[in-house]
Structures are given as structure tokens and as C-alpha cells.
Amino acid sequence: MQYRRLGSSGLQLSALSFGAWVTFGNQIGRGVARDLIAAAWDNGINFFDNAESYANGAAESMMGDVIADLRLPRDGFCVSSKVFFGAASEPRPTQKGLSRKHVTDACHDALKRLRVDYLDLYYCHRPDPDTPVAETVWAMDALVRQGKVLYWGTSEWPAAQIRDAHKVARAHNLHAPTMEQPQYNLLHRERVELEYAPLYAEFGLGTTTFSPLASGLLTGKHNDGVREDARFGALGPHLRKTIVGTESERRLQRTRKFTALADSLGVAPAPLAIAWCLRNPHVSSVILGASRPEQLLQNLGALELVEQLDEACWHKVRAAAS
Template sequence: MEAKDLKAQMEYRYMGNTGLKVSIVGFGNMIIQHQGNAQKTTNSIVARCLEYGINYFDTAEFYDEGNAESYLGQAFKELKVPRESVVVSTKLMFGTGSIFNVKTPPPTVVGLSRKHVIEGALRSLRKLQMEYVDIIFGSRFDQYSPLEEICRAFSWLVEKGYALYWGVSEWPIDATVEAIKLCHELNLRAPVVEQAQYSMLSRERFEKEYKPLFDKHGFGATIWSPLASGILTGRYNDGNIPNDSRFNDNPGFKHFVMSQFMNPNNKDKNVKILNDLGALAKELGYTQTQLALAWAMASKDSSSLILGFSKLSYIDENLKAIELYKKWSKEIEQRCEAILGNQPIPSMDYVIFRPNPQRREAAVFGKRPQ
């Protein structure tokens, strides 16, 4: 299918209860590395994403040790992309170093102190060559900074127009709810979006712990690692790491992923799941990657799936998942659930609180979220 045909199929969802619309698939440039032709690669990927109708682009201050924001901003400039036509987010917490390579950064350039939030945001804007970002995230919770200080700093960015919205990424639910409450009490701009890990192999936190954020507080959700860092692509179905896997170049990242999905306690179980998913995908006429992505799209609590394309061919393959998502049915859902066997049981049903019609009607085929 041509890009123009898939662009016609592109779905745009509200970011929770905001008026902001984002494409169901977004581009995140975490895995673009500064070695080689990083800028040329970014330019070509951004251009192809725009052809497909992707309007959401995600980056962070620490991606590629602080270089990724510059690649993305320069790509928009060279491609002459109108600022109002794209939604751009960045994240603060880890400074400009790599979280997978153990280093000791200066204490003032990490965390979510007022100093780092404001200085980090302004630095990100300079690299992006933008006057504002649409969304700025606190990327992980900083337990050492006072929560009021964190909320006031992000609210200040919104009030000053440096960001239009702010959100959190992988914060404990109690901290997020307390931040919402605190912002309302202090008349501050409250967070409105969660950036969470979510995939067929990682569901508990998104579907259970974060459920009140989506149902009660109307949060949007941008999804990272919907392919479980590549585990769901079919390349790891034998339980081994291919020679050309990016894990081989980054031992820290390899440990982070494999300890989650291929540790001694779950490897045999997950290998069986992967092979069964591969067989189902083949039966449906799609790749395992496309099945995994369509499954994640079928959760209406997901606003946008962040995909880390490193090659143009990956865009072509991955976005064909939209075609399968458009055909999603109760039967496909049930067959996936029979293979996975890992659907969390929510502790409480908040459906009566859903203020957004998109959410009240979100129980796709009576499943995620219920």
C-alpha cells in the first residue's frame, strides 16, 4: 500500500481531555545515533513520516547523549515544516548523558529541580530551534525534589508559553494523583498526559495502575516500546539475540530489555507466546510486528504509539499495522488474549467517571480498557 493510501487511513486521537489531536503513530528518535549520517537519516525519516500523516514527534534531552533534539529541530528546519502542523514533545530528568552508560553527571543537571526543569527546557528549545514544545514531560519521578517545586516549575513553563502542556512518564500513580491535586489546590497548570511503556508483554502498569489516570482524570497516553524494544518483531522468537541486533552494541540497553522479557523466569513462556503470535499474524496475512502494533492501537487509552524508526523500510512495514487495526475484531482480540494470558484484573472500574466521549465509548469489543 502506498504512503498516500495509508495517510488516508491515519487516525488522529485527542490527547486525553485536551483539544490536542495526535496521530495514532508517532516518531521517537531515541535510537538515532550521532555516528554516521544521523542528520541525513533523521531528515529522510521525518519526511516519510509526514507523508504518512504522522504529526507527533517525540524526543528527550538525554537521547543520543543530548544530540537527538538537535537532529529533530534541524530536520524540521531543512524540510521547511510549518511549526503549527506538528506536535513535538521532549522530556527532562536525566540531563544530556546516557542512562545506559554509567556516568556521574553534575548534580544540577539531573532530576526535576526548578533549576534543571527550567534550564533544561530552555536548552531543549535552543536545540530544537523552537519557541515552544507542545508537551514537556517529567521523565521519571524525582523523589528528592519537593513535589510542589516540580509542579510549580512545569506550570511556569506552560504559563510562559515554553510548553503548551506538561505530563509525566512512568511516575508512581500516587505521585501523579498527588501532583494533580496539588496543582488544582495551588491554581497551577496540572499534568494531562502519561508517557508509558505498553505492549503485549508489558501490560500491568498501563492497564491496572494507571487506569484511574485515564478513566477518572482524563489523561492522554503516549506509548513507548509498543514492540517491547523489538522483542515482538519476530526476530527473537527462538529466544536468542541476532548478530545484527542493536543490543550487541549497547550492553546496558541489552540488560534492560532482556531482564524484563527473557530472564530465566519467563523466557520459555515468552518464547512460546512469540511463536504463537507469529503463527496468528501469518494466518491473518500480516507480520508479527504489525499484529503487535495493531493490538496496542486497539486500546483507546492509547493516544499515540511512539515508534523508533531507524530505516525507511521500517516505516513502511510498521504503518501497515493501521490496516490491520482497521479490521480489528472481537475474534482477533480473543485469539490474542488466549495466546497472551496476561490481562490484568483492574482493582476498580472507573468507567462512570469518564468525562470524554472518546473514553466512554473506548471499551473496544468489551476489552482493553473495560
């Protein structure tokens, strides 16, 4: 495993991390979850990602139970939660959003579900148009000063709002956001590569990117048309649209070209797509999802591909998916 600093912070995260989105609490049972966490840990993964909204909190409960069962040393791993959507199936106004109340309540609830005393990383899962950015920054700063959160950040925030958060933090000597968690893959590059480009040097922004396989598109299993398989079907219509985009057929054409190239190179498309994400120096960690240990182990092969393929090959990869 390789380890990278989370932006300009001193925190060292595994270049590949493991997340509970879609699978934990929905698709897989506790036994498989235990096998996945154990396989991730045995292969050097030290960052486990989660959110209050994943399976309405059940994903965090399952992950916390498994980590406790495996007796992983608390100083050896990092765990995250994200706040915004709420854990209730139909959240009331104070059970969602980024108000000081919900940010605080959600943190306490995540600590209980994950069975830890503090969150290593805590994200604002989306911007909240109903809450001033300053209120959220003050709430996050309070949790950091209380020792309940070590690093806080954002997920899928526009660059302008990340700047606003830093402006508030600077003005009041508060803890500023350290990291952003955006979608990043061969089919979805603009935000990480263009919109956030000035923020890496200006703020030392780190990124823990999700969906390196575009929720399975880049594995090639949807080459004949998007199938409502277990993972993709569980995303819901809004998230499916986020992943596939409005030009679904165009994305499938790009995917077919990419998977054909992977076949010509003699490598599986999934680790190749993940390796491409790893090559970006502004990516602190690529979050993997898996429903089977063998799937996770195959994707860990991305680390070797980064070094094995030359620049000419990577140029072809980028061109194939463009």
C-alpha cells in the same frame, strides 16, 4: 492517518507518532533521519518524540536540524522533550533530576537543540525521589505560563505520584499533568490497563505509549534467543531488563506463539502488535521507532489492521501473548 485527542485536552495527535529513542544520534546518519521524518510527515504523523538523554542531546539536535531543513510548518507538528536523566554523559547534581533548576535549564536546552520556540509536550522522564513533587509541579506550571511548554506530563510514574501532582495543582490552581508516557505492548500491559485505569476518567489522562514491539521482541527476530542486535544492544543492561523482564524465556515463549499466530493470519507480526496497542481507547498515540523508511512504512499498516481483523482474531492475539 487517524488523529486522537491527548486525553481530555483539545490537542489532536496522530494515532501513530515517531520517536528518536535509540536510533537518532546513535544508529543512523542525518540523511536517513531526514528520510524518516519526511516519510512520517508525508503519511500524516504530526507528533515527534524526543528526550534530553537520547544520545546525550544529539538526538534532539538531529531532529531539530531535520525538521528545520524540511521546513515543516510549526503549527502543523508537535514535538516533545523529556527531563530527568540529563544530557551530559556524567551529569553533575544540577544537571539531572526534577528540581526547578534542572527542569528549567533542560527546557531551554531542548528548545535550542530542537530549534523551536516552545515544546508542545514536556515530560518528567521518571519520578525523582530527591525532589518534592510540589517543586516539579510549580516549575512546570511556570514554563507553561511563560509560553515555553504547552502540555506537561510524566513518563513511567506510579499512579500514586501522578495523583500527588494533581493534588498539588488543584490546591494552588496550577497546570496539572496532561499525559503519561508508559511502555505498553502485548508483553507489558499491567500499568496502562490496570494501574492507570482510574486516572483516565478522573483526570482525563492521555497516554503516548512507547515500545509497542518490546524493542523488537514482538517482531520475532529474537525467537531463537535475544540477540545483541543494534537496537536491543544499544539499550544498556537496565533497559534491556525493563523490556525483556526477569522471565525472559517465558516472554520469548509468548512471543513465539504470537508470531506463529500472525503468520497464520497472513500478516507481519510488527504491524499486528502495533494495531493491538491502537485498539486501546486510552492510548492517545503509539510512538514508533525505525531505522529505515521501509520499516516505518510497514508499521504504518497497523492502522488498516485495526479495522480489518474481527473481535475473534483480536481475542486470539491476546490469548497468544498471555
